[in-house]
Amino acid sequence: MVKQWSEDLIPVERACTLDGLFYQRLHRSPDRKAYQWFDRATERWRSLSWRETADQVARWRAALSAEALSAGDRVAVLLRNCPEWVIFDQAALSLGLITVPLYTDDRADNAAHILQDADCKVLLIQDASRWKRLAPAIGEALYPERVVILEDGEQSRRLATYDERVMIAANWLPERGEPWTQRVADPQSLATIVYTSGTTGRPKGVMLSHRNILANAHASVTMLDVYQEDVFLSFLPLSHMLERMGSYYLPMMTGSTVAYARSINQLAEDLQMIRPSVIIAVPRVFERVYQRIQDQLQGRPKLLRSLFKLAVRTGWIDFERRQGRRGWHPLLLLWPWLRRKVARPVLERLGGRLRAAVSGGAPLPFGVAQLFIGLELPLVQGYGLTETSPVVAVNPLEDNRPDSVGIPLRGIQVRIGADDELQVKGPCNMLGYWNNHVATARMFTTDGWLRTGDQARIEHRHIFITGRIKDILVLSNGEKVPPADMEMTLGLDPLVDQVMILGEGRSFLTAIIVLSSELWPGLARDYGLDPNQAESLSNPQLLRDLLRRIRDALADFPGYAKVRRISLTLEPWTIENGLLTPTMKTKRTQVLAEYKDAIERMYAEHH
Incomplete structure (x- = not known):
């Protein structure tokens, strides 16, 4: 375990912009480990310090500068989670460009629509096969003007030969780039357009400013302490605003390390290897582990199954007692033994070092939360929307009601409107939808509150989501x-x-x-x-x-x-x-x- 936890938080005013945040981090802790990932070519885990990351950002800045782009132009990124995602984003932001993330497993026609809708001049894409899938959907359309394929290979070279738009990253990037200084920019300016996949119709481009996202990262850290020594395991797609804020900008603000998981299928091994202290996941991930535990219990003797149930029940009683919601119970006498024999072995399989596991993006089933919390996993549920940059509320560890989505972040106001709708106001509310004034107007009330579309009630500051207006x-x-x-x-x-x-x-x-x-x-x-x-x-x-x-x-x-x-x-x-x-x-x-x-x-x- 880490002996010493130390805070090194960059204030929002000092960062000013998301690229300013990186610049400040580089100068505060240049030699600390920033990123860790599995290199498929050498089959080994590798890492970058903040200084080494900055050297790469300088190269990508130089390459982007050579593309005749102007501040305010849009550039798109379609990559798996990896250091290049961050490096490209930082290079773009530091030139005043606007990043448009694409989902790696989205349909080609959807991605093509986004590229045209946002007029994305440059696209950074993972590999040749992804570009081959996407190119027919783009057809003769104007954008992107430049396609950069990250992974080299025979197929990539062939594509680069007959399509003048296409270049392989290794050939596009110069050997080195020039150092740069923090730019003076308006924190309210547009940083990114994140397309939300609506369950109806075409995706809408959510416009988020530098200040929107910085304010959200900072407010999140006031709810959940994060330290330089923390290691985040990143496996939700970075194109998802929860992962981007929570496992990219937030750890940058706190100086923590981010390790990129290889894949969901290898998550169990990666948890053992990386031993993270913080993970952010969607309920589906916790449900999968829950299901695996249940399946394994099926084949065990009845006594072992009963012991496991008892451990979860006793751990839950202990949790409720520590939260100040119940008194002492005789079962608690068994807890030290049950914790050692039952709970700890399960937590060891999650790396054994988790200080916080955050679930968001969809509702977490209460039974799933009860099992993990009963085994002493510090699991908290949060809530948000892409339109709110994204977190609105999260449960603090010391006031954790797993059936609620938590309490509003500092600086965020919430109220219950007509139809029991949860409405939100604060520095994290989006600037609006790109090219879509009608949808923007519909999203806000006449007095400027953002409508979430979710029905809720509020008790003791905790928000309970009770339904979705559209899905009723x-x-x-x-x-x-x-x-x-x-x-x-x-x-x-x-x-x-x-x-x-x-x-x-x-x-x-x-x-x-x-x-x-x-x-x-x-x-x-x-x-x-x-x-x-x-x-x-x-x-x-x-x-x-x-x-x-x-x-x-x-x-x-x-x-x-x-x-x-x-x-x-x-x-x-x-x-x-x-x-x-x-x-x-x-x-x-x-x-x-x-x-x-x-x-x-x-x-x-x-x-």
Whole structure:
């Protein structure tokens, strides 16, 4: 463990801009380790100090300067998380350019739309195969004027030979660049346009200023102490504003180290290798680990399973007692032993050094939070939107209510408006949507508060999200049903990969369920069905049993949460087939269109 935790926070006024933040960091701790990543070529972990990072930024600045760009021009980046993401962004910002991040696994037509909508003059892209996928979607369009492929190789060289726009980074970059000084710039000026993948229609470009993001990073640090000795493990895409603020600008402000995970599949090994002290993740990551623990427990003797349950229960009691929400309990006498025998081995598999694990981007199921907190993982849930740069609220470790999304960051005001909508005001609210005055006007109230679209209540400063205004299903009897919590509960069943609850304008609820392709063959055989035959999915006995299973899972919900019919499929909803956004949210309108016939059948059967 680290013996000494020390703070080295750069004030917002000193940084002034995001590139000023880097400049200040370079001069404060030039020789400290800034970034760590796995080099696939040498199959070894490598690292860069702040000074070495600055040397690279100087090269990229020189290359960008040679492209006849003017301050205010847009440049796009489509890379996996790696030091070059940060280096390119810093080089661009220091020249007054505006960065437009693209999702690595977004559909080509979406990425092409963004490049044209923002007039991106330069695109930095990971490899030749990604450019080959994207180029046809761009066609004869004007932008980008220059394409820089990061990874060298035979394919990249071939592309560079016959397309004059294309260059390989190694050839585009000079040997070295000139040192530079911190520029004088308006903190309110535009720093980045981040396209949010709406669940309806084309993505909208959220305009965020330098001050928006700096204010958000600084306010986040006032809620959760971060030190120079901290190591962040970065694995959410940097194109996602939560990761960009939380695992890039914030650690730069605090002088912490960022290590880039190799992939989600290798996360377990990377946690062991890097032993991070802070991670930021979406609930899906915690749900996966939760599911793995549950699966492993299934095969263990009953005594061990009971011991594990007891440990989680006792750890939770201890957590509630330390939070000042309950008194002493006799089970706490067992806690030192249970912690050593049960909790610690689980935490060791997460690296054994985590001071804080932050979950955001979607609601965290309470049962998942309870398990990890019961095992003494310091897990807190937060909440935000790209439009708020992005964090609005987070649970402090000392006042952690896992069923809430936390308390508002310092400097951010919240209120409950019409329809119980959570509304936000503060220095982190976006400048507006790029090229879209109508959408911008709709996003703000007449007195200047940003509408989140989420329904909420506030108790003891904590915000509880209760639903989403757009997703509320209104049944034909006027009953209003928020489907998100029900879908989240059903999604914890290992048989269920994806689920969508329906019922808008109907007299009862139904659900479309994407079954786990791994578990389906075994399930089909249990019913004497052929897993390869499509009609097996509509076997009456199977549907009846699964419906019962769903009703049991939703037993704690109010009376309205009764699903009467289900339709099963094995076809997953993906970004490629247009049923998921790049941030893995279900596009409800598209799913409704895709399964129109199946939905009509479910409602017809009932009459």
